[in-house]
Amino acid sequence: MNDVNSARKMRSALGQVRGYGSAKSGLRHWRAQRLTAIALLPLTFYFIISILVLKGANQVAIRAYMHEPWNAVLFLGLAVCLFYHAQLGLEVVIEDYIHGEGRRVLLLLLMRGSVAFFGLLATLSILKLAL
Amino acid sequence: MQDVRETLMQGRNSDGRSVRRPLSPHLQVYKPQISSVLSIFHRFSGVALTGGAVLLALWLAAAADSPHTFLIAQRLVDSFPGLSILFGFTVLLFYHFCNGIRHLLWDAGYGFDLSTMHRTGYIVIGATLCLAALVWAVGFAIG
Numbered sequence: 221m222n223d224v225n226s227a228r229k230m231r232s233a234l235g236q237v238r239g240y241g242s243a244k245s246g247l248r249h250w251r252a253q254r255l256t257a258i259a260l261l262p263l264t265f266y267f268i269i270s271i272l273v274l275k276g277a278n279q280v281a282i283r284a285y286m287h288e289p290w291n292a293v294l295f296l297g298l299a300v301c302l303f304y305h306a307q308l309g310l311e312v313v314i315e316d317y318i319h320g321e322g323r324r325v326l327l328l329l330l331m332r333g334s335v336a337f338f339g340l341l342a343t344l345s346i347l348k349l350a351l
Numbered sequence: 352m353q354d355v356r357e358t359l360m361q362g363r364n365s366d367g368r369s370v371r372r373p374l375s376p377h378l379q380v381y382k383p384q385i386s387s388v389l390s391i392f393h394r395f396s397g398v399a400l401t402g403g404a405v406l407l408a409l410w411l412a413a414a415a416d417s418p419h420t421f422l423i424a425q426r427l428v429d430s431f432p433g434l435s436i437l438f439g440f441t442v443l444l445f446y447h448f449c450n451g452i453r454h455l456l457w458d459a460g461y462g463f464d465l466s467t468m469h470r471t472g473y474i475v476i477g478a479t480l481c482l483a484a485l486v487w488a489v490g491f492a493i494g
Binding site for chain 2: 254257258260261264268272275276278279280282283299302303306309310313335338339341342344345346348349
C-alpha cells in the first residue's frame with residue numbers, strides 16, 4: 221500500500237468524499253497558490269525583460285508592443301496569475317491576523333473586490349492597447 | 352529568585368483555564384533568526400507587492416487611456432520618488448521570487464534540514480541583491 225492510500229484511511233468516508241481537511245476548503249487554495257506561483261516564475265522573467273525593453277517608451281511604442289499577440293497574451297497571463305496569486309496570499313494573511321469574524325469577513329470581501337477591480341482594470345487596459 | 356522565563360510559562364488550555372506551559376515565542380523577547388526573519392519578510396514583500404500590482408494596473412490604464420495621460424504617468428515614474436519606489440519594488444519582487452522558489456522546493460520535499468535551510472536563506476538574500484543590481488545596471492546602461 222502506498223502513502224497516499226494509507227493517508228486516506230485516516231479519514232471518515234464522508235470526509236474522503238468531500239475531500240476537505242480541517243481548514244474546510246480542501247486543497248484548492250494551496251494548489252492554486254502553488255500553480256500561480258509556478259506560472260509567475262517565467263512570467264516575471266518576461267515582465268522584467270519587457271519593462272527594460274519599454275524603458276522610456278512613449279504611448280505609441282507601448283501600443284505597438286502590446287499589438288504583438290505574443291506580448292498581449294503574456295501580459296494577460298501575467299495579470300491573471302499575478303492578481304489571483306495576490307488574492308490568495310492576502311486571504312491567508314487576513315485569515316491569520318484578523319480575529320473578529322465580522323471584521324475578517326468584511327475585510328476579505330473588500331480585499332477580493334479591490335483585487336478583482338484592479339485585475340480587471342489591468343486586463344481591460346492590455347486588451348485595449350492590443351486591439 | 353524566580354527564573355525570568357517563568358513569566359512566559361502562562362498558557363491557557365482549550366477550556367480557557369490557566370496552565371503552566373511554554374507559549375509560542377513573544378516577538379519582543381524573541382531573538383531574530385534568519386529563518387523567522389526571512390519567513391515574515393516573504394509575507395511582507397507579498398503584501399507590499401500587491402501595491403506594486405495596483406500601480407502596474409494604473410500604469411497600463413494610463414497607457415490605454417491616452418498619450419497625454421501616459422505622459423503624466425511616465426513623468427511620475429521618472430521622478431526621484433517614482434524611481435525610488437520602483438527600485439524598492441524591484442528588490443521586493445526579486446526577494447519574493449527567489450524565496451518563492453525556496454518555498455516550492457520545500458513543497459517538493461527538498462532542503463528541510465537546518466544547515467541547508469540557513470544556506471538557501473543566505474543564497475536568497477544574495478541572489479535578490481544581485482538580480483536587483485543587475486536589472487538596474489542594465490536599465491541605466493541602455494539609457
